[in-house]
Amino acid sequence: MRRSGAKTFIAQYRIGGRGNPTRKVTIGQVGKLTVEEARDAAKEVLSKAALGNDVAAERARKKAELTVNALCDEYLSEGCGHKKPLTLEADTGNITNHIVPLLGRKKIGEVTRTDVERFLRDVAKGKTAGEFETDKGTRRVKGGAGAARRAYRVLSGIFTFAVNRGYIVSNPCRGVKAGADGKGERYLSADELQRLGDTLRIAETEGLPTVLNDGVNDKHRPKDLTDRRIEVSPHAIAAIRLLLLTGCRRNEILCLKWEHVDFERGVLNLPDSKTGAKKVYLSAPALQVLSDLCENWRTKDFEYVIEGAKQDTPRDLKRAWTTIRRHAGLGNLRLHDLRHSFASMAVSSGMSLPMIGKLLGHASAATTQRYAHLADDPVKRAAESTAGTIAAAMGGNAGTVVAIRRAGE
Known part of the structure; x- marks a missing residue:
């Protein structure tokens, strides 16, 4: 019986003595076969096993012929x-x-x-x-x-x-070195965060200045760029702000529906996510973003918080994010890096890794461990502060840096 509730009749047997492993053969699904039919089929399998015929191995050989x-x-x-x-x-x-x-x-x-x-x-x-x-x-x-x-x-x-499923004995991929993804995690610095905030404010008030792509033929370039501005949807701007302020995954915000928003309790009740249903607790700034959307930009016909081009589809942020990222000078920063930045800020503020795991909705503590190295800076500052206080109390100079001599000097 599987977790899904599916039930299957099986026959289990051993070829040879007790030292040999047991084999399992699937007889059929409950409902498609009666108990009597399953028992008759199982008796046939067990009879062959008694004569030394391994039904499971024979089936595996046939399955190995699969393409x-x-x-x-x-x-x-x-x-x-x-x-x-x-x-x-x-x-x-x-x-x-x-x-x-x-x-x-x-x-x-x-x-x-x-x-x-x-x-x-x-x-x-x-x-x-x-x-x-x-x-x-x-x-x-x-x-x-x-x-x-x-x-x-x-x-x-x-x-x-x-x-x-018993089709083959071993996985041919085992032992093959595919290498690491190598993309690493990117975190917004204080300066980058400031530039992003400035860009979002300009985008929602006056629009972003037009930037021409390299390689465009001169005859296709507009003659006057002075008053040309790129309009960015207020829903796209709100989505980026929410990603920064909640640490949510991209699709948790883009697929968010108004029915999931509880303004009274200040939470998002997500019915599904990468790790299943979860609650996202909202800060005052995040609640303000949602409140502004609801008051100024909500369309009654749309069920999604971040409205897309069509009524029944969420918004795509690719073009808007590329425009904003370029204007803010953020290089190849990905939308998912906003989640990493949220986590890094939480670590820098002294939050524990278990607490950060709850904030981000991690199913495993091992997933949160990727942020463990970020805890070094606040711990180092705490160590310096504590040692400085002790040294000052003892009458020493807390600000003296002692150079360590190398061997042979």
Whole structure:
């Protein structure tokens, strides 16, 4: 019986003596088979086992004849029930764009570690990159090291699924070094935070000045840029402010609905997030942003707090964030880095990691540990302050810095 409530009849047996491992064979689902039918099928399996015929091994051999393409189809239909829609969408993209084109025709029992390493190299070199016409429009596929690592992680999960189902004995991805993502975490400095705040104020009052992209043909450039301003949606500006003031993930704000906002208690009651349902406690500045939106910019027909171009869709922040980021001079700062900045401010103010984990909605304490190194600065300041106080009380000079001599000096 699974956590989902699905029930399955199985037969369990052992080939040979007690020292050999037991085997399990799925007979069928409860409801599709009666108890009597399941018992008859189980008796047949156990009879073969008594004669030395391993039904589970025979089934595994047949499943090993599956192609990677067929395994991917089974994985998407039966192995992703626990995944969020966006994660499932990303997995499907990696399967369609990289895994099936490079490995789809191979039998899963024939895929080796060398094949996986070649797969990584091919995706990194852009072998699967290109533009492809589909029923939904043009699909643009990019290669590169980052794309290779993401596709590899999906591939490893698919083969783990195959191992758990008994189709293959081991995961060919095991031991392959895909490398770290290397993007690191970016935190807003005090100066950057000031520039971002100034940019948001200019954007919502007078609009941002037009900036021409390099490489644009002169004849296509506007003659006079003096009065040209880029208008940024007040909903996009509010979304960026809320990301900074709450530490929420991007889609937790973009998919936020008015029914989730409790002004009286000052909380967001999110029915779903990366870690499940959770409450987000709102500060006074965050409540003010929501109150201004509700009073000045809320459209009755829209259920989303951050209104999009269409009534039933949330807003896309890509263009607005690119414009604001460029004007503020924030380089390649990502929207997700606003969440990291929220966490870094919390650490600098002396909050404990468990408390920060609750603020951010982390399901595991290990996730919050990424911010542990940021606690060094406040701890260092506390140590200096305490030692200075003690030294002053003892009549010493708290501000003297002693140089440590090197060996041989």
